[in-house]
Amino acid sequence: MRLATEAVLYALVLVLAAIFVVPLVWGFFSSLREMHQGVSGPVIPKPAHWDNYRFAWSGQFAFTHYLWNTVVLTFIATVPAVLTSALAGYAFARIRARGRNTFFILMLGTTFIPFAITFIPFFWVIVKLNMYSTRWPWLIWGISGSAFLIFLFRQFYASFPTDLDDAAAMDGCGHLRTFLQIYLPNSGAPLVVAFIWLGTGWWGEYILAQLLLPDQLLPLGPKIAQGYYSAGQEITLVPVTLAAALLFTVPPVLAFLVLQKKLTRGIVTTGLKG
Amino acid sequence: MGTVETPLVATAVKPIRRASRRRRETLAFYGFLSPWLFGFIALTSVPLVLGFAMSLSNLTPVNLHTNLQYVGSKNYVRAYHDHEMWYSMQRTAILMVTIVPLWIVTQLGLAMLLNAGIKFLGLWRTLFYVAVVVPVVAKAFIWKAITDQDGGLLNRILGALGGNRHTDWLLEHSTATLIMLLLWGGAGTGMLIFLAGLKGIPEELYEVARVDGANAVRRFVSITLPLLTPVIMFQLVWGLVGAANVFVEPILLSPGLQSGLGSTVPTDNITFNIYALQRIFGDGDFGYGAAIAWIFVAFILVVTALVFLSGRFWVFQAKEQYGK
Numbered sequence: 001m002r003l004a005t006e007a008v009l010y011a012l013v014l015v016l017a018a019i020f021v022v023p024l025v026w027g028f029f030s031s032l033r034e035m036h037q038g039v040s041g042p043v044i045p046k047p048a049h050w051d052n053y054r055f056a057w058s059g060q061f062a063f064t065h066y067l068w069n070t071v072v073l074t075f076i077a078t079v080p081a082v083l084t085s086a087l088a089g090y091a092f093a094r095i096r097a098r099g100r101n102t103f104f105i106l107m108l109g110t111t112f113i114p115f116a117i118t119f120i121p122f123f124w125v126i127v128k129l130n131m132y133s134t135r136w137p138w139l140i141w142g143i144s145g146s147a148f149l150i151f152l153f154r155q156f157y158a159s160f161p162t163d164l165d166d167a168a169a170m171d172g173c174g175h176l177r178t179f180l181q182i183y184l185p186n187s188g189a190p191l192v193v194a195f196i197w198l199g200t201g202w203w204g205e206y207i208l209a210q211l212l213l214p215d216q217l218l219p220l221g222p223k224i225a226q227g228y229y230s231a232g233q234e235i236t237l238v239p240v241t242l243a244a245a246l247l248f249t250v251p252p253v254l255a256f257l258v259l260q261k262k263l264t265r266g267i268v269t270t271g272l273k274g
Numbered sequence: 275m276g277t278v279e280t281p282l283v284a285t286a287v288k289p290i291r292r293a294s295r296r297r298r299e300t301l302a303f304y305g306f307l308s309p310w311l312f313g314f315i316a317l318t319s320v321p322l323v324l325g326f327a328m329s330l331s332n333l334t335p336v337n338l339h340t341n342l343q344y345v346g347s348k349n350y351v352r353a354y355h356d357h358e359m360w361y362s363m364q365r366t367a368i369l370m371v372t373i374v375p376l377w378i379v380t381q382l383g384l385a386m387l388l389n390a391g392i393k394f395l396g397l398w399r400t401l402f403y404v405a406v407v408v409p410v411v412a413k414a415f416i417w418k419a420i421t422d423q424d425g426g427l428l429n430r431i432l433g434a435l436g437g438n439r440h441t442d443w444l445l446e447h448s449t450a451t452l453i454m455l456l457l458w459g460g461a462g463t464g465m466l467i468f469l470a471g472l473k474g475i476p477e478e479l480y481e482v483a484r485v486d487g488a489n490a491v492r493r494f495v496s497i498t499l500p501l502l503t504p505v506i507m508f509q510l511v512w513g514l515v516g517a518a519n520v521f522v523e524p525i526l527l528s529p530g531l532q533s534g535l536g537s538t539v540p541t542d543n544i545t546f547n548i549y550a551l552q553r554i555f556g557d558g559d560f561g562y563g564a565a566i567a568w569i570f571v572a573f574i575l576v577v578t579a580l581v582f583l584s585g586r587f588w589v590f591q592a593k594e595q596y597g598k
Binding site for chain 2: 010013022030040085087088090091095096097100106110115119120121125143144174176196204207238242245248252256264267
């Protein structure tokens with residue numbers, strides 16, 4: 001009986017894992033088909049057209065140019081955001097001040113505001129400030145941090161042992177030094193969660209770049225979304241477009257694979273579950 | 275910076291020192307919060323106020339300098355009579371009530387499977403989660419390849435089972451395609467959060483229940499589910515807000531390859547967000563678009579408030595859950 005339960009369990013996990021992985025495998029197979037052919041043909045393409053990847057890399061536009069754009073935008077929107085979110089999380093968890101609860105509720109409230117309502121006036125302001133077609137908005141998003149990450153850091157710091165603070169205060173440390181020398185170096189778990197979530201999010205970001213940036217500054221997301229075309233522009237090269245999309249997927253997946261143990265441990269230890 | 279306790283301080287000076295300490299703390303708090311406050315003002319408060327002002331005007335890119343007028347509730351009245359707006363709200367609502375239960379059941383189911391003591395836990399967890407980090411553009415192209423009318427994986431499977439092998443998923447079943455993509459790409463994070471919640475349930479509770487002769491179903495209903503209700507509430511609210519804001523995926527899943535807001539999103543996939551932004555970037559009708567966006571805000575607020583209020587009837591509240 002015990003053995004039977006176990007067999008059912010493993011069968012179930014195997015089937016579900018297959019369902020979750022098959023789309024990626026199908027995408028990969030389809031990226032190796034003859035480039036004018038769409039997704040028809042045998043399931044496993046024969047012969048495999050690896051040259052689709054070469055075409056995706058340099059056949060229509062310089063992949064590296066837009067790759068660099070993606071790296072820059074991801075960096076300026078992610079790195080400052082993680083640090084300022086950690087700062088704010090510390091403030092909400094450890095500094096007593098009038099207005100703290102009000103701002104905490106306001107902070108959580110911002111996550112309920114839909115994109116459409118703030119984006120239009122924000123777009124207007126960006127145009128007025130001559131920041132349209134520049135990367136400045138990404139730095140602004142970066143500096144302002146993310147409500148979700150602030151919540152994450154707050155939860156983590158709230159469960160931090162306070163005797164560390166007392167020791168720091170005894171040594172004459174102010175909040176800034178306490179934060180930089182004690183809290184930040186011990187924040188491995190939430191830092192990994194924050195970098196993975198925000199970094200992969202900005203890496204794949206599509207609509208803001210599409211609406212705010214000229215082609216020269218576009219990241220790969222909107223650039224690849226334009227698709228690859230045959231010489232006369234009349235056929236969409238689906239396999240090549242998929243090859244480009246998969247190349248674009250490699251960096252975040254690698255980052256996740258390297259950090260995945262820390263990511264899951266981070267989610268457990270930060271007490272994100274509310 | 276910190277307090278240096280000197281035993282020589284006379285009691286009379288103490289209130290002053292306490293006040294200055296308090297002021298220092300307040301200063302530190304707002305100093306630490308200032309980057310976020312800057313964003314809160316620039317990215318949220320100012321746009322919200324501006325957006326509301328816009329919604330009361332006839333603002334378009336053309337009449338900004340010529341004929342900008344206060345029009346009162348005209349845009350809201352127009353929205354009330356706009357059938358397409360109501361239809362987009364209905365589609366958003368349908369998306370919310372479909373995808374959120376699917377998410378929660380999938381996430382909880384996967385988390386429970388992973389928590390059942392299977393081997394190679396890390397491997398399975400990775401396979402279930404990896405879709406989350408795939409960029410949305412790649413997700414959309416992959417699902418276009420799966421749902422392709424000629425030779426897509428879904429049609430091949432349906433054909434092998436004796437069904438129709440030439441279904442045009444992107445056009446005829448656009449919402450089903452969208453839901454499949456969202457379920458695949460959005461289950462991983464919630465799974466990890468549920469897994470963390472499951473690990474937080476003390477094993478002794480299950481042991482006691484087993485001794486008392488409770489079977490697996492009973493243990494799930496009487497222990498796991500009640501103790502997970504705070505997590506379920508968390509996932510429910512995040513899921514509803516996330517589903518209401520679905521926006522990029524329908525654009526990228528639209529048939530054809532025009533990208534951006536100009537793409538031909540099938541009517542059934544025009545969510546509230548997309549409808550509002552199409553009025554603005556498509557028609558240049560800023561005032562009307564802002565009014566629709568504000569109606570949307572009201573809608574989300576009402577829904578989440580109702581969900582929060584309902585929590586008092588079903589969310590299990592143990593003292594220690596809020597003690598920390």
